[in-house]
Amino acid sequence: MRPSPVGPDDQGMRELLKHPVMPGLLISALGDGMSLVAVAWLAVRIAPPGQAGMWTGLAVAAYALPASIGAAVLSRFVRGLRAARLVAADATLRAVALGAVAALAVTGSLHPVLYVVLLAVSSLLHAWGSAGAYTLVAELLPDEQRVAGNALLSTFTQASIVIGPAIAGALTGLAGPGWVIGADAASFAALAVAAWSVSARRVAPPAEPATGAWQTVRERPRLLGLLVVTMVFFFLYGPVEVALPVHVAEDLNGSAGLLGLYWTVFGAGATVGALGAGRLSRFPPTFVVVAIIVGWGAALMPLGLTDAVWPGMAGLAVGGLIYGPFTAISTALFQRGTPPASISRVLAARAALTVPATSLGTLLGGPLVAVLGGRTTLLLSGLVTVGLGVAVGAAVRGRFRSRHGGIPQVRLAGLNASGELKEGA
DSSP states (O other): OOOOTTSTTSHHHHHHHHOTHHHHHHHHHHHHHHHHHHHHHHHHHHSOTTOHHHHHHHHHHHTTTHHHHHHHHTHHHHTTSOHHHHHHHHHHHHHHHHHHHHHHHHTTOOOHHHHHHHHHHHTTTHHHHHHHHHHHHHHHSOGGGHHHHHHHHHHHHHHHHHHHHHHHHHHHHHHOHHHHHHHHHHHHHHHHHHHHHHHTTOOOOOOOOSSOHHHHHHTOHHHHHHHHHHHHHHHHHHHHHHHHHHIIIIISOOOHHHHHHHHHHHHHHHHHHHHTGGGGGGSOHHHHHHHHHHHHHHHTHHHHHOOOHHHHHHHHHHHHHHHTTHHHHHHHHHHHTSOGGGHHHHHHHHHHHHHHHHHHHHHHHHHHHHHHOHHHHHHHHHHHHHHHHHHHHHHHHHHHHHHHSSOOOOOGGGBOTTSOBOTTO
16 A cells, blocks of 8 residues: 555654654543543533532633633743643643642632633633644644644544543543543643643744734634634534533433543544545645534534434544645644744644634523523524534635636645645635
8 A cells, every 4th residue: 555645654753653742642642532521521520419410511611711811911920931831831831820720629628610710710821732733743743744743742632532531531530530621630740740841952042023912813814714613613512512411411320430431432433534644635724624524513402302322423533534635734734834934823823713603602602501401502592503503604605716717726835824725726
Protein backbone atom coordinates (compact mmCIF):
# COMPACT_ATOMS: atom_id res chain seq x y z
CA MET A 1 0.00 0.00 0.00
CA ARG A 2 1.35 3.42 -0.90
CA PRO A 3 1.95 5.60 2.22
CA SER A 4 -0.17 8.70 2.70
CA PRO A 5 1.59 12.02 2.01
CA VAL A 6 0.66 13.09 5.54
CA GLY A 7 1.48 9.76 7.17
CA PRO A 8 3.52 9.18 10.29
CA ASP A 9 6.62 8.19 8.26
CA ASP A 10 7.20 11.81 7.33
CA GLN A 11 10.00 13.57 9.22
CA GLY A 12 7.75 16.40 10.44
CA MET A 13 5.18 14.01 11.88
CA ARG A 14 7.92 11.97 13.54
CA GLU A 15 9.26 15.12 15.18
CA LEU A 16 5.80 16.01 16.42
CA LEU A 17 5.19 12.51 17.79
CA LYS A 18 8.54 12.56 19.65
CA HIS A 19 7.99 16.00 21.18
CA PRO A 20 8.09 15.75 25.02
CA VAL A 21 4.76 17.56 25.40
CA MET A 22 2.84 14.96 23.37
CA PRO A 23 2.66 12.28 26.13
CA GLY A 24 1.51 14.94 28.60
CA LEU A 25 -1.23 16.06 26.23
CA LEU A 26 -2.37 12.45 25.86
CA ILE A 27 -2.45 11.90 29.64
CA SER A 28 -4.31 15.14 30.33
CA ALA A 29 -6.80 14.33 27.57
CA LEU A 30 -7.51 11.04 29.35
CA GLY A 31 -8.08 12.96 32.59
CA ASP A 32 -10.51 15.29 30.88
CA GLY A 33 -12.28 12.31 29.33
CA MET A 34 -12.86 11.02 32.84
CA SER A 35 -14.11 14.41 34.02
CA LEU A 36 -16.67 14.42 31.22
CA VAL A 37 -18.64 12.10 33.49
CA ALA A 38 -17.35 13.20 36.89
CA VAL A 39 -17.96 16.97 36.63
CA ALA A 40 -21.62 16.54 35.73
CA TRP A 41 -22.20 13.61 38.09
CA LEU A 42 -20.67 15.41 41.05
CA ALA A 43 -22.95 18.38 40.35
CA VAL A 44 -25.97 16.07 40.35
CA ARG A 45 -24.83 14.54 43.65
CA ILE A 46 -24.25 17.79 45.58
CA ALA A 47 -27.12 19.83 44.11
CA PRO A 48 -30.10 20.63 46.37
CA PRO A 49 -33.25 18.59 45.65
CA GLY A 50 -34.98 19.62 42.43
CA GLN A 51 -32.01 21.72 41.22
CA ALA A 52 -29.88 19.07 39.50
CA GLY A 53 -30.39 20.53 36.02
CA MET A 54 -29.42 24.06 37.05
CA TRP A 55 -26.25 23.11 38.96
CA THR A 56 -25.18 20.59 36.31
CA GLY A 57 -25.45 23.32 33.69
CA LEU A 58 -23.49 25.78 35.85
CA ALA A 59 -20.76 23.24 36.61
CA VAL A 60 -20.27 22.08 33.03
CA ALA A 61 -20.27 25.69 31.81
CA ALA A 62 -17.80 26.77 34.52
CA TYR A 63 -15.40 24.04 33.39
CA ALA A 64 -15.06 25.88 30.06
CA LEU A 65 -16.74 29.30 29.87
CA PRO A 66 -14.15 31.42 31.81
CA ALA A 67 -11.56 30.47 29.18
CA SER A 68 -12.93 33.32 27.08
CA ILE A 69 -12.39 35.77 29.95
CA GLY A 70 -8.85 34.53 30.36
CA ALA A 71 -8.21 34.87 26.62
CA ALA A 72 -9.06 38.57 26.79
CA VAL A 73 -8.16 39.72 30.30
CA LEU A 74 -4.91 37.76 30.64
CA SER A 75 -3.69 38.43 27.11
CA ARG A 76 -1.07 40.99 28.15
CA PHE A 77 0.55 38.45 30.50
CA VAL A 78 0.69 35.39 28.24
CA ARG A 79 0.54 36.54 24.61
CA GLY A 80 4.34 36.67 24.29
CA LEU A 81 4.88 33.12 25.58
CA ARG A 82 6.03 30.32 23.33
CA ALA A 83 3.66 27.46 22.59
CA ALA A 84 5.05 25.11 25.26
CA ARG A 85 4.86 27.78 27.98
CA LEU A 86 1.20 28.45 27.13
CA VAL A 87 0.49 24.75 27.60
CA ALA A 88 2.47 24.71 30.86
CA ALA A 89 0.70 27.71 32.41
CA ASP A 90 -2.74 26.32 31.63
CA ALA A 91 -1.89 22.85 32.92
CA THR A 92 -0.50 24.23 36.20
CA LEU A 93 -3.61 26.26 36.99
CA ARG A 94 -5.85 23.37 35.98
CA ALA A 95 -4.00 20.95 38.28
CA VAL A 96 -4.16 23.24 41.33
CA ALA A 97 -7.85 24.18 41.02
CA LEU A 98 -9.06 20.66 40.21
CA GLY A 99 -6.94 19.29 43.04
CA ALA A 100 -8.80 21.59 45.42
CA VAL A 101 -12.16 20.37 44.06
CA ALA A 102 -11.11 16.76 44.55
CA ALA A 103 -9.92 17.31 48.13
CA LEU A 104 -13.15 19.07 49.14
CA ALA A 105 -15.37 16.53 47.40
CA VAL A 106 -13.64 13.54 49.00
CA THR A 107 -13.96 15.09 52.47
CA GLY A 108 -17.63 15.91 51.91
CA SER A 109 -17.18 19.67 52.34
CA LEU A 110 -17.79 20.84 48.77
CA HIS A 111 -20.61 23.38 48.40
CA PRO A 112 -22.18 23.82 44.92
CA VAL A 113 -21.19 27.50 44.77
CA LEU A 114 -17.57 26.80 45.68
CA TYR A 115 -17.56 23.92 43.19
CA VAL A 116 -18.57 26.22 40.33
CA VAL A 117 -16.03 28.87 41.39
CA LEU A 118 -13.13 26.40 41.46
CA LEU A 119 -14.12 24.94 38.09
CA ALA A 120 -14.19 28.47 36.70
CA VAL A 121 -10.69 29.19 37.99
CA SER A 122 -9.40 25.95 36.48
CA SER A 123 -10.50 27.02 33.00
CA LEU A 124 -9.16 30.60 32.95
CA LEU A 125 -6.10 29.81 30.82
CA HIS A 126 -7.55 26.94 28.82
CA ALA A 127 -8.02 28.94 25.61
CA TRP A 128 -4.31 29.78 25.69
CA GLY A 129 -3.36 26.20 26.53
CA SER A 130 -5.34 24.87 23.57
CA ALA A 131 -3.88 27.57 21.33
CA GLY A 132 -0.39 26.59 22.48
CA ALA A 133 -0.92 22.93 21.57
CA TYR A 134 -2.14 23.73 18.04
CA THR A 135 0.55 26.41 17.61
CA LEU A 136 3.08 23.69 18.35
CA VAL A 137 1.67 21.78 15.37
CA ALA A 138 2.03 24.85 13.16
CA GLU A 139 5.62 25.36 14.35
CA LEU A 140 6.73 21.78 13.71
CA LEU A 141 4.82 20.80 10.57
CA PRO A 142 4.68 22.20 7.03
CA ASP A 143 1.37 23.53 5.79
CA GLU A 144 0.25 20.43 3.91
CA GLN A 145 0.65 18.21 6.99
CA ARG A 146 -1.18 20.32 9.55
CA VAL A 147 -4.53 18.58 9.10
CA ALA A 148 -2.79 15.33 10.08
CA GLY A 149 -1.03 17.03 13.00
CA ASN A 150 -4.24 18.62 14.21
CA ALA A 151 -5.96 15.26 13.81
CA LEU A 152 -3.34 13.72 16.11
CA LEU A 153 -4.26 16.17 18.88
CA SER A 154 -7.99 15.80 18.33
CA THR A 155 -7.54 12.02 18.28
CA PHE A 156 -6.03 12.27 21.77
CA THR A 157 -9.22 14.01 22.88
CA GLN A 158 -11.60 11.66 21.12
CA ALA A 159 -9.75 8.51 22.16
CA SER A 160 -9.85 9.71 25.77
CA ILE A 161 -13.63 9.80 25.51
CA VAL A 162 -13.56 6.12 24.61
CA ILE A 163 -11.49 5.17 27.66
CA GLY A 164 -12.03 8.01 30.14
CA PRO A 165 -15.81 7.80 30.69
CA ALA A 166 -15.68 4.04 31.09
CA ILE A 167 -12.96 4.36 33.76
CA ALA A 168 -14.81 7.26 35.35
CA GLY A 169 -18.07 5.33 35.48
CA ALA A 170 -16.43 2.41 37.26
CA LEU A 171 -14.33 4.58 39.60
CA THR A 172 -17.29 6.82 40.44
CA GLY A 173 -19.33 3.79 41.42
CA LEU A 174 -16.53 2.50 43.64
CA ALA A 175 -15.08 5.66 45.19
CA GLY A 176 -17.13 8.67 44.07
CA PRO A 177 -16.68 11.44 41.49
CA GLY A 178 -14.26 13.41 43.67
CA TRP A 179 -11.54 10.80 43.14
CA VAL A 180 -12.09 10.96 39.38
CA ILE A 181 -11.58 14.73 39.38
CA GLY A 182 -8.46 14.15 41.48
CA ALA A 183 -7.13 11.90 38.73
CA ASP A 184 -7.84 14.67 36.21
CA ALA A 185 -5.84 17.09 38.38
CA ALA A 186 -2.93 14.63 38.48
CA SER A 187 -3.00 14.28 34.69
CA PHE A 188 -2.66 18.04 34.26
CA ALA A 189 0.17 18.08 36.80
CA ALA A 190 2.02 15.57 34.60
CA LEU A 191 1.45 17.79 31.53
CA ALA A 192 2.68 20.84 33.44
CA VAL A 193 5.94 19.13 34.38
CA ALA A 194 6.57 18.05 30.78
CA ALA A 195 5.69 21.44 29.28
CA TRP A 196 7.72 23.51 31.76
CA SER A 197 10.78 21.31 31.14
CA VAL A 198 10.53 21.91 27.38
CA SER A 199 9.91 25.64 27.64
CA ALA A 200 12.91 26.06 29.93
CA ARG A 201 15.13 25.02 27.01
CA ARG A 202 13.41 27.41 24.56
CA VAL A 203 14.07 30.92 25.71
CA ALA A 204 13.98 32.86 22.43
CA PRO A 205 10.86 35.06 22.42
CA PRO A 206 8.45 34.75 19.49
CA ALA A 207 8.19 37.59 16.98
CA GLU A 208 5.54 40.21 17.77
CA PRO A 209 2.71 40.23 15.19
CA ALA A 210 1.98 43.43 13.33
CA THR A 211 -1.79 43.26 13.98
CA GLY A 212 -4.03 41.99 16.76
CA ALA A 213 -5.92 38.70 16.66
CA TRP A 214 -9.36 40.21 16.06
CA GLN A 215 -8.11 42.43 13.24
CA THR A 216 -6.40 39.44 11.64
CA VAL A 217 -9.67 37.49 11.64
CA ARG A 218 -11.79 40.46 10.46
CA GLU A 219 -9.48 40.99 7.49
CA ARG A 220 -10.14 37.41 6.31
CA PRO A 221 -13.88 37.01 5.55
CA ARG A 222 -13.73 33.25 5.08
CA LEU A 223 -12.17 32.75 8.50
CA LEU A 224 -14.70 35.11 10.04
CA GLY A 225 -17.55 33.18 8.45
CA LEU A 226 -16.14 29.86 9.63
CA LEU A 227 -15.79 31.30 13.14
CA VAL A 228 -19.42 32.44 13.26
CA VAL A 229 -20.77 29.12 11.98
CA THR A 230 -18.60 27.22 14.48
CA MET A 231 -19.88 29.36 17.34
CA VAL A 232 -23.53 28.64 16.48
CA PHE A 233 -22.78 24.94 15.97
CA PHE A 234 -21.11 24.66 19.36
CA PHE A 235 -23.88 26.68 21.02
CA LEU A 236 -26.47 24.21 19.77
CA TYR A 237 -24.36 21.34 21.08
CA GLY A 238 -24.13 22.87 24.57
CA PRO A 239 -27.53 21.67 25.88
CA VAL A 240 -26.52 18.06 25.12
CA GLU A 241 -23.96 18.12 27.95
CA VAL A 242 -26.75 18.90 30.43
CA ALA A 243 -29.57 16.93 28.83
CA LEU A 244 -27.69 13.64 28.45
CA PRO A 245 -26.69 13.13 32.13
CA VAL A 246 -30.13 14.24 33.34
CA HIS A 247 -31.78 11.98 30.72
CA VAL A 248 -29.70 9.03 31.92
CA ALA A 249 -30.21 9.74 35.63
CA GLU A 250 -33.91 10.65 35.61
CA ASP A 251 -35.56 9.34 32.42
CA LEU A 252 -33.66 6.05 32.27
CA ASN A 253 -32.95 5.67 36.03
CA GLY A 254 -29.40 4.87 34.97
CA SER A 255 -26.04 5.10 36.69
CA ALA A 256 -22.78 6.96 36.12
CA GLY A 257 -21.57 3.80 34.39
CA LEU A 258 -24.36 4.05 31.81
CA LEU A 259 -23.58 7.72 31.22
CA GLY A 260 -19.93 6.79 30.77
CA LEU A 261 -20.91 4.14 28.23
CA TYR A 262 -22.86 6.70 26.20
CA TRP A 263 -19.81 8.99 26.02
CA THR A 264 -17.55 6.01 25.32
CA VAL A 265 -19.41 5.03 22.14
CA PHE A 266 -19.39 8.68 21.06
CA GLY A 267 -15.64 8.81 21.65
CA ALA A 268 -15.06 5.60 19.71
CA GLY A 269 -16.82 7.03 16.68
CA ALA A 270 -15.05 10.39 17.05
CA THR A 271 -11.64 8.72 17.26
CA VAL A 272 -12.18 6.91 13.99
CA GLY A 273 -13.49 10.12 12.43
CA ALA A 274 -10.52 12.17 13.65
CA LEU A 275 -8.06 9.61 12.29
CA GLY A 276 -9.68 9.95 8.87
CA ALA A 277 -9.57 13.76 8.83
CA GLY A 278 -6.61 13.89 6.45
CA ARG A 279 -8.55 12.03 3.78
CA LEU A 280 -11.27 14.68 3.79
CA SER A 281 -8.83 17.40 2.68
CA ARG A 282 -9.56 16.35 -0.91
CA PHE A 283 -13.15 17.63 -0.58
CA PRO A 284 -14.36 21.26 -0.53
CA PRO A 285 -14.08 22.41 3.10
CA THR A 286 -17.48 24.11 3.00
CA PHE A 287 -19.05 20.80 1.96
CA VAL A 288 -17.28 19.01 4.83
CA VAL A 289 -18.38 21.59 7.41
CA VAL A 290 -22.03 21.50 6.27
CA ALA A 291 -22.08 17.69 6.17
CA ILE A 292 -20.68 17.47 9.70
CA ILE A 293 -23.26 19.91 11.10
CA VAL A 294 -26.24 18.18 9.45
CA GLY A 295 -24.91 14.72 10.30
CA TRP A 296 -24.37 15.51 13.98
CA GLY A 297 -27.86 16.96 14.32
CA ALA A 298 -29.39 13.89 12.70
CA ALA A 299 -27.39 11.59 15.00
CA LEU A 300 -29.10 13.11 18.06
CA MET A 301 -32.56 12.08 16.81
CA PRO A 302 -32.58 8.54 18.27
CA LEU A 303 -31.81 9.96 21.72
CA GLY A 304 -34.66 12.43 21.42
CA LEU A 305 -37.23 10.07 19.93
CA THR A 306 -36.98 7.05 22.22
CA ASP A 307 -36.01 5.99 25.74
CA ALA A 308 -34.47 2.79 24.37
CA VAL A 309 -30.76 2.67 25.23
CA TRP A 310 -29.27 1.00 22.16
CA PRO A 311 -30.69 3.32 19.46
CA GLY A 312 -29.38 6.31 21.41
CA MET A 313 -25.93 4.76 21.73
CA ALA A 314 -25.86 3.94 18.03
CA GLY A 315 -26.79 7.53 17.25
CA LEU A 316 -23.97 8.88 19.44
CA ALA A 317 -21.47 6.50 17.85
CA VAL A 318 -22.40 7.65 14.35
CA GLY A 319 -22.47 11.25 15.54
CA GLY A 320 -18.94 10.90 16.87
CA LEU A 321 -17.75 9.46 13.57
CA ILE A 322 -19.24 12.43 11.72
CA TYR A 323 -18.01 15.09 14.13
CA GLY A 324 -14.50 13.64 14.56
CA PRO A 325 -12.75 15.49 11.67
CA PHE A 326 -14.27 18.91 12.44
CA THR A 327 -11.59 20.25 14.80
CA ALA A 328 -8.65 19.16 12.65
CA ILE A 329 -10.05 20.64 9.43
CA SER A 330 -11.35 23.91 10.87
CA THR A 331 -8.13 24.49 12.83
CA ALA A 332 -6.02 23.83 9.73
CA LEU A 333 -7.96 26.54 7.90
CA PHE A 334 -7.14 28.99 10.68
CA GLN A 335 -3.47 27.97 10.77
CA ARG A 336 -3.15 28.33 7.01
CA GLY A 337 -4.92 31.66 6.87
CA THR A 338 -2.98 33.31 9.72
CA PRO A 339 0.54 34.82 9.68
CA PRO A 340 2.93 32.58 11.69
CA ALA A 341 3.62 35.21 14.37
CA SER A 342 -0.12 35.58 15.05
CA ILE A 343 -1.17 31.92 15.17
CA SER A 344 -1.25 31.50 18.96
CA ARG A 345 -3.18 34.76 19.42
CA VAL A 346 -5.69 33.98 16.67
CA LEU A 347 -6.28 30.44 17.94
CA ALA A 348 -6.73 31.75 21.48
CA ALA A 349 -9.20 34.36 20.18
CA ARG A 350 -11.03 31.62 18.28
CA ALA A 351 -11.23 29.52 21.45
CA ALA A 352 -12.35 32.61 23.38
CA LEU A 353 -15.49 32.68 21.21
CA THR A 354 -16.14 29.02 20.45
CA VAL A 355 -15.64 27.76 24.02
CA PRO A 356 -18.15 30.19 25.56
CA ALA A 357 -20.53 29.43 22.71
CA THR A 358 -20.67 25.84 23.96
CA SER A 359 -20.87 27.00 27.55
CA LEU A 360 -23.70 29.44 26.85
CA GLY A 361 -25.55 26.58 25.20
CA THR A 362 -24.86 24.52 28.30
CA LEU A 363 -26.23 27.27 30.52
CA LEU A 364 -29.34 27.40 28.34
CA GLY A 365 -29.57 23.63 28.70
CA GLY A 366 -30.28 23.94 32.44
CA PRO A 367 -33.62 25.75 32.14
CA LEU A 368 -34.48 23.85 28.94
CA VAL A 369 -34.07 20.54 30.73
CA ALA A 370 -36.05 21.85 33.69
CA VAL A 371 -38.96 22.79 31.42
CA LEU A 372 -38.79 20.18 28.64
CA GLY A 373 -36.91 17.27 30.21
CA GLY A 374 -33.68 15.65 29.03
CA ARG A 375 -35.03 13.67 26.08
CA THR A 376 -36.99 16.52 24.51
CA THR A 377 -34.03 18.86 24.89
CA LEU A 378 -31.85 16.38 22.99
CA LEU A 379 -34.43 16.22 20.21
CA LEU A 380 -34.67 20.01 20.00
CA SER A 381 -30.88 20.36 19.82
CA GLY A 382 -30.74 17.86 16.96
CA LEU A 383 -33.53 19.46 14.95
CA VAL A 384 -32.16 23.00 15.21
CA THR A 385 -28.63 21.79 14.37
CA VAL A 386 -29.88 20.14 11.19
CA GLY A 387 -31.63 23.40 10.35
CA LEU A 388 -28.36 25.30 10.84
CA GLY A 389 -26.49 22.98 8.48
CA VAL A 390 -29.15 23.23 5.81
CA ALA A 391 -29.22 27.02 6.10
CA VAL A 392 -25.42 27.32 5.83
CA GLY A 393 -25.35 24.97 2.86
CA ALA A 394 -28.07 26.92 1.07
CA ALA A 395 -26.34 30.24 1.76
CA VAL A 396 -22.96 29.03 0.51
CA ARG A 397 -24.50 27.41 -2.56
CA GLY A 398 -26.40 30.58 -3.43
CA ARG A 399 -23.34 32.78 -2.95
CA PHE A 400 -21.11 30.62 -5.14
CA ARG A 401 -23.74 30.36 -7.85
CA SER A 402 -24.21 34.10 -7.96
CA ARG A 403 -20.47 34.77 -8.10
CA HIS A 404 -19.18 31.86 -10.17
CA GLY A 405 -22.17 30.34 -11.94
CA GLY A 406 -21.69 27.05 -10.13
CA ILE A 407 -20.17 25.31 -7.14
CA PRO A 408 -16.36 25.38 -7.34
CA GLN A 409 -14.41 22.38 -6.19
CA VAL A 410 -12.51 24.19 -3.44
CA ARG A 411 -10.00 22.10 -1.56
CA LEU A 412 -8.02 22.85 1.55
CA ALA A 413 -4.94 23.20 -0.62
CA GLY A 414 -6.74 25.87 -2.68
CA LEU A 415 -6.23 28.64 -0.14
CA ASN A 416 -3.51 31.23 -0.19
CA ALA A 417 -1.62 32.56 2.82
CA SER A 418 -4.44 34.96 3.67
CA GLY A 419 -7.08 32.26 3.80
CA GLU A 420 -8.59 33.43 0.46
CA LEU A 421 -9.19 31.22 -2.55
CA LYS A 422 -6.35 30.92 -5.01
CA GLU A 423 -7.02 31.96 -8.56
CA GLY A 424 -8.60 29.08 -10.40
CA ALA A 425 -9.31 27.07 -7.25
